[in-house]
Amino acid sequence: xxxxxxxxxxxxxxxxxxxxxxxxxxxxxxxxxxxxxxxxxxxxxxxxxxxxxxxxxxxxxxxxxxxxxxxxxxxxxxxxxxxxxxxxxxxxxxxxxxxxxxxxxxxxxxxxxxxxxxxxxxxxxxxxxxxxxxxxxxxxxxxxxxxxxxxxxxxxxxxxxxxxxxxxxxxxxxxxxxxxxxxxxxxxxxxxxxxxxxxxxxxxxxxxxxxxxxxxxxxxxxxxxxxxxxxxxxxxxxxxxxxxxxxxxxxxxxxxxxxxxxxxxxxxxxxxxxxxxxxxxxxxxxxxxxxxxxxxxxxxxxxxxxxxxxxxxxxxxxxxxxxxxxxxxxxxxxxxxxxxxxxxxxxxxxxxxxxxxxxxxxxxxxxxxx
Numbered sequence: 001x002x003x004x005x006x007x008x009x010x011x012x013x014x015x016x017x018x019x020x021x022x023x024x025x026x027x028x029x030x031x032x033x034x035x036x037x038x039x040x041x042x043x044x045x046x047x048x049x050x051x052x053x054x055x056x057x058x059x060x061x062x063x064x065x066x067x068x069x070x071x072x073x074x075x076x077x078x079x080x081x082x083x084x085x086x087x088x089x090x091x092x093x094x095x096x097x098x099x100x101x102x103x104x105x106x107x108x109x110x111x112x113x114x115x116x117x118x119x120x121x122x123x124x125x126x127x128x129x130x131x132x133x134x135x136x137x138x139x140x141x142x143x144x145x146x147x148x149x150x151x152x153x154x155x156x157x158x159x160x161x162x163x164x165x166x167x168x169x170x171x172x173x174x175x176x177x178x179x180x181x182x183x184x185x186x187x188x189x190x191x192x193x194x195x196x197x198x199x200x201x202x203x204x205x206x207x208x209x210x211x212x213x214x215x216x217x218x219x220x221x222x223x224x225x226x227x228x229x230x231x232x233x234x235x236x237x238x239x240x241x242x243x244x245x246x247x248x249x250x251x252x253x254x255x256x257x258x259x260x261x262x263x264x265x266x267x268x269x270x271x272x273x274x275x276x277x278x279x280x281x282x283x284x285x286x287x288x289x290x291x292x293x294x295x296x297x298x299x300x301x302x303x304x305x306x307x308x309x310x311x312x313x314x315x316x317x318x319x320x321x322x323x324x325x326x327x328x329x330x331x332x333x334x335x336x337x338x339x340x341x342x343x344x345x346x347x348x349x350x351x352x353x354x355x356x357x358x359x360x361x362x363x364x365x366x367x368x369x370x
Contacts, residue, residue, distance in 0.1 A: 097119070109188075128151060132155045183321055198210075235273075244263065
């Protein structure tokens with residue numbers, strides 16, 4: 001009889017993990033975004049966008065759009081150029097009108113990267129550079145990138161509990177390419193800034209003026225062609241404007257002389273004066289889609305980034321620039337049954353053992369007396 005009670009007691013203990021499954025309650029937070037890694041990624045030129053909430057379908061549950069924005073803004077700026085996030089990752093191939101409206105009202109202007117046709121008012125970014133995952137990465141595809149295009153490469157460090165292995169050879173090759181390392185938002189706004197820049201000339205001087213931006217302060221690049229040589233380039237304060245090198249692959253303000261004139265990368269809300277050695281007869285202006293006259297642009301898009309440490313741990317010393325689509329992680333909490341049963345066991349176990357021992361002693365006494 002005593003052994004039966006002990007068996008029941010042991011079975012109850014073994015059943016605890018089954019009876020008390022984890023409960024997904026509320027939401028967690030990735031502190032790596034605001035501490036150490038996040039600031040380092042911003043300094044590298046990365047961008048932080050949104051991917052919603054873990055386990056929630058954004059197209060079905062539109063509330064996660066503004067909530068993800070607020071969650072991200074509570075941890076970091078979206079870019080070195082601006083505070084609010086502009087990019088949102090959608091898993092679906094299409095976006096309905098209601099979701100598109102929610103995205104626009106929440107301040108997002110870029111969506112990607114499986115959407116076949118972005119709705120009016122939104123800019124679509126497309127996965128056209130395969131992945132950095134080993135066995136999926138495709139150097140041949142990356143070599144086929146068209147001039148002035150943006151190559152968007154997929155990256156996801158974890159799928160469930162499984163770690164995704166990166167292709168080190170592809171990463172090493174990519175890091176050596178003469179391309180502009182950029183992000184979704186930076187690439188898109190770079191052109192808009194250049195298009196809004198006005199140019200005038202008088203005597204031997206060229207004047208450029210870029211208006212203030214209402215979104216991010218992303219610089220834009222112009223190619224200005226003219227006859228003559230450059231004497232000086234300075235800002236509105238009379239200070240020398242920074243000089244670009246042909247090897248610069250991350251966006252920054254500055255100028256670089258070319259055979260036919262100058263490449264000028266200028267920030268919004270600024271004025272630049274270019275002085276030549278001769279009178280200016282005519283100038284030709286071209287809006288550049290790619291910074292520093294590089295062939296094309298590349299960004300790696302970190303999808304469903306729930307833990308920035310895990311997603312970045314293979315790229316701490318890399319020159320690659322990432323567009324991180326942040327997904328707020330679900331917070332796993334212990335089931336309510338475990339602490340309840342544990343407390344009950346702590347109270348009941350001594351009394352049960354005492355009761356069983358006394359009962360067996362009584363049974364033995366009755367047996368011997370008979």
